[in-house]
Amino acid sequence: MRILIDIDTCTACRLCYDMLPQVFADRGDGIPIVWLRVKIDDPLKSSLREVAESCPSSSIQLEEVG
Numbered sequence: 001m002r003i004l005i006d007i008d009t010c011t012a013c014r015l016c017y018d019m020l021p022q023v024f025a026d027r028g029d030g031i032p033i034v035w036l037r038v039k040i041d042d043p044l045k046s047s048l049r050e051v052a053e054s055c056p057s058s059s060i061q062l063e064e065v066g
């Protein structure tokens with residue numbers, strides 16, 4: 001799964017890294033970064049979809065790859 005964050009629309013609300021700190025982190029100014037070494041299994045995919053749907057500015061896009 002590919003995780004894309006639109007930093008132009010992100011409002012740095014913190015929701016994504018509060019909900020899923022094993023995937024997202026604050027890069028220091030409120031904009032999230034994604035940890036690269038996370039194994040994304042099916043339960044985590046489900047949680048990611050929930051976070052993406054909860055993002056108030058729809059700044060998180062998820063793409064299935066492979």
Ligand code: SF4
Nearest residue numbers: 010011013014016055
């Ligand atoms: S939930 Fe959305 S708006 Fe909030 S910090 Fe994450 S990407 Fe930005």
